[in-house]
Amino acid sequence: MEGDGREWSGLAREMMVNILSRLTLEERWKGPMFVCKSWLLASRDPFLFSVFDLEPFFGSHSSSSSRFWSPDFERRIDSMIRSVVDWSNGRLAEIRLRHCTDASISYVADRCPDLQILATRSCPNITDASMSKISFRCTKLKELDISYCHEISHHTLVVIGTNCPNLTILKRNLMSLSETGSAPAEYLGTCPQDGDVEAEAIGEHMPNLHHLEIESSRLTLRGLTAICEGCRKLENVDLSGCVHLSSRDIESAASILKNLREMKKPDVYIPRQGIVAAAQTERYGHWRLYDERFDVQSLRF
Structure with missing residues (x-):
């Protein structure tokens, strides 16, 4: 066994990196980095960090997802992002994660000009501020997922569309009434109401979109018309x-x-007449509004 250990530690750097590239991010993070110094250095090779994808982790740990919404967990994710950005030497092209904050996304914007894919789902502390930095400094962006990020508004859609002409995929999904998961109740109450405003921003500033997801948006025919007229591709x-x-x-x-090619339609239609006045008085709180006025499950067919 000792001979095997010496043999592995003496592997050429290129060979070690090639071997480590066959492991998942979580496997590399928990194992090779703690073996010895040469393995640690190989585990931090920029070649291994063109992609930072934590979606498999979040998908496999759904049973403990309530802890993901804590400030402590956000700090841990932010710390991971900063480390990966540093190790990549600015070569990060794809980032998929959840529960990070403005601080780490601003860090990405400052150091990753070649970023092409950014997915930041379920991030209550990401705002227009960091996304504006992304729009100005990561202009090669092709795919953006800002689903369930309630503090991001139509302003982000405007600046991203204006400064990232290669954007072809946009995901701006909101949580449905029946799929709130482990999200805190106070966060559910901040879900954006301005569906038509966001739709008009998409239609006016994102003409090259090929794929669009806006599940559970509050848009009406006005907003959908704006999207279809402006996004003909x-x-x-x-x-x-x-x-x-x-x-x-x-x-x-x-x-x-x-x-x-494909249009996924809603299962239920609820006319907006009768709730417009209430919606105009507050941008948020549609969960409570719907609970009081509609039994959505009874309308499903």
Whole structure:
């Protein structure tokens, strides 16, 4: 066994990096880094950090997801991001994670000009401030996922669309009434209401989109029309949970999308008439509003 240990530690750096590249991020993080100094250095090789994807981790730890919403967990994710950015020497091209903050996303913007994919789902402390930095400094962006990020507004959609002309995939999903998961109740109450405003920003500033997901958005026919008129290259659109759109609305607006391959439609239609006045008085709180006025489950078919 001792001979095997000496043999492994004496491997050429290129060979060690090649071996480590076959491990998952979590496997590299928990194992090789703690073996010896040569393994630690190999584990931090920039070649291994063009992609930083924590989605497999979050998917496999859903049973403990309530702890993900704590400030302490956010600090740990932020620390991981900063380390990976440093080890990548600015070569990061893809980032997929959750529960980080403005601090780490600003760090990415300052040091990763070649970033092409950014997915920051379920991040209550990411705002327009850090996303604005991304738009100005990561102009090669092709895919953006800001689903369940309630502090991000239509301003982010405007600056990203204006400064990142290569963007072809946008995911701006919101939590449905039946799929709130482990998110804190106070966070659910801050879900954005300005669906049409966001839709108009998408339509005006993101003409090259091919794939769009806006599940459970509060947009109406006005917003969908703006998207379809401005994003003529759309091929895949997900409108699941967009309860203020009828089948007739969708067919009418989407008739001009000549490249459309798939359109996922909502299961329920709830006319916006009667709740507009309440929605205008507050941007947030639609969960409470719907609970009081509708039994959504009874409307499903």
